[in-house]
Amino acid sequence: MSSRSKYIVSPIRTLPAELLAEIFEYTIGDSHVKDAHRVSQVCSNWRQVAHSTPRLWTQMLDVALCKKGDTFSHCLKAWLARSAPLPVHISFTSVDHGDINPGILEEVLKVALRWGSLKMPKVATMPLSLVRRLAQCRLDCLEELDLGTIAEYEDATPVVFTAVPRLRKFSVVNPGTTPIVVPWAQLTELTLDWDSPVGVFQALTQCTNLITVSIQMYGWSRLPEIGQDLPVEFSQLNTFCLDLSMKRPAFLDYLSTPVLQKLQLFLNGVSWSQTHLTAFQLRAPNITFLEFTHAWLTSDDLVAAVRHAPLLTHLKLTGCRKCFKDEFIHALHYHDDATPLAPCLQSLEVLGSVMNFTEDVLAGMIASRWWTDIELATNTVRPAAARWTSVVLQFGGFGHNQYHFSPRFADIVKDMPSDVLKYRKDTT
Known part of the structure; x- marks a missing residue:
């Protein structure tokens, strides 16, 4: 046949x-x-x-703007035609200043009205002339705009995106001296990687409806003096990620986030004042997820941070060698006759290259907050601390370089299921 x-x-x-x-x-x-x-x-x-x-x-389409010849532009034209009339998602994979293939660029611009998202490369620099041309397009369907890294020019003329009625997510890396203007008030998600604290703050104060914000700052200048209107309230902000490498990291003093639930602080060795963090937490009483990375906090600082997050369910520590010590671990240990620290805590993840604690102290704390289903069912009084749903411990690196906990540690926590407590055991 x-x-x-x-x-x-x-x-x-x-x-x-x-x-x-x-x-x-x-x-x-x-x-x-x-x-x-x-x-x-x-x-x-x-x-x-x-x-x-x-x-x-209609899935994300990688477009190499500097591709030579006409073959790619013809294929691109056919692909975009088949996606009509739905929104398309475009990612520019490579851009070299002055070397853009005009045929490819024109095919992409023809469907600008249908762009659902547009992403630029972060490792390269986007020509300012191209950014200006994009800003002149009607972008009626655009919901997400990531400008990547813009090439720095001595040009203070603003780039203004006005025809973006659906824009909700915006990202940019260090726009330099060129002001980038988008309809800030309609944004719900903002990502800024900028060496200008003043520029970051000026952008933030215009974003009244943010739900998620991620800020990375490596500037060394002072924050702006803005008078008596501090702190600025973000009434809908749910998730806040702050990555700092600054000489004066008092950025949280400027913000009030009453409904914040997830706070991630990447401090890169910055000396952080407990006073600043505590004052911020008093304006953010609903935090359930707290993460510190490379934070120079002491055990007392960490205890204070956890104590001022009474609803905390998830705690993640990465490279925090000065604070994850016996003093903090003792504070987490649950006793029947004592008010527990972080009574709602269910998930703990600790990643580090150095161990500054005693194994028995850590094992005892973990075991003190674990009960089997039978134990919970037969207890006449419900424990005043939540039971673990996840504990992840990793020290000394990855793979074979990872620290192996001793058989004694394993014996103390033997009642905990392997899908709840994850760590590298000593099998020798």
Whole structure:
């Protein structure tokens, strides 16, 4: 039987085009460009169905603006045509100043009205002239804009994005002296990597509806003096990630976040005052997730931070060698006759290169906050501390370089399931 005859009698030929299109959609994975082309090349019928199913062609598309020749621009034009009328997601993978292929750029700009998201490379520098041209486009569907790193020019003329009615997420890396203007008030997610604390703060004060914000600052200048309106309240902010390497890291003094739940502080060895953090936490009483990375906090500082987060359920410490010590671990130890520190704590993750604690002290603390299902069912009084859902311990590096806890440690915590307590055991 010929291949054509086999296809004619094949049961899949009887499937409605709508169902076949759904099957195609399930076959599209991480290699979506190859996957979409693969299903469209099986036969003419499949090609017709695939080409007339726009959602198969709308995943993030990497566009190399500096690609030589016309082949890529022709393929790009066909791909974008198949995605119509749905929004498309574009990522510029490489940009060299003065070397952009005009044919490729024009094909992308033709569908600017349908861009759902646009991302620029962070490791390269985006030509300011291109950014200005993008700002002049109508971007009616654009919800996410990541400008990456903009090439620095001595140009103080603002770049203004005005035709972006749906923009909600915005990211930029160190725009230099060129002001970037977006409709800040409509943003719900903001990511700024900037060496100007003043620029960061001026942008923040215009973002009244933020839900998630991530800020990275490496500047050494003072924060602005803005009068009597401190702190600025962000009434909807839920997640705040702050990555600092500054001489005067008093940034939290400027902010009030009454509904904040997730706080991540990457302090890069910055000396942090407990007073600043405590004052901020008093304005953020609903924190449930607290993360410190490379923080020069003492055990007392960490105890204070946890105590001022009464609803804390998740604590993550990375490279915090000065604070994860016996003093802090003792404070977490649960006793029936004492008010526990962090009574809601369920998840603890500690990653570090150096151990500054006693194994028995850590094992005893972990075991003190664990009860089996039978123990919980038979206890007449409910424990005043939550039971662990996850404890992850990793010291000394990764793989074979990771620290191995002793058999005594394993014996103290033997009642805890391996899917709750994860650590490297000494098997010698």
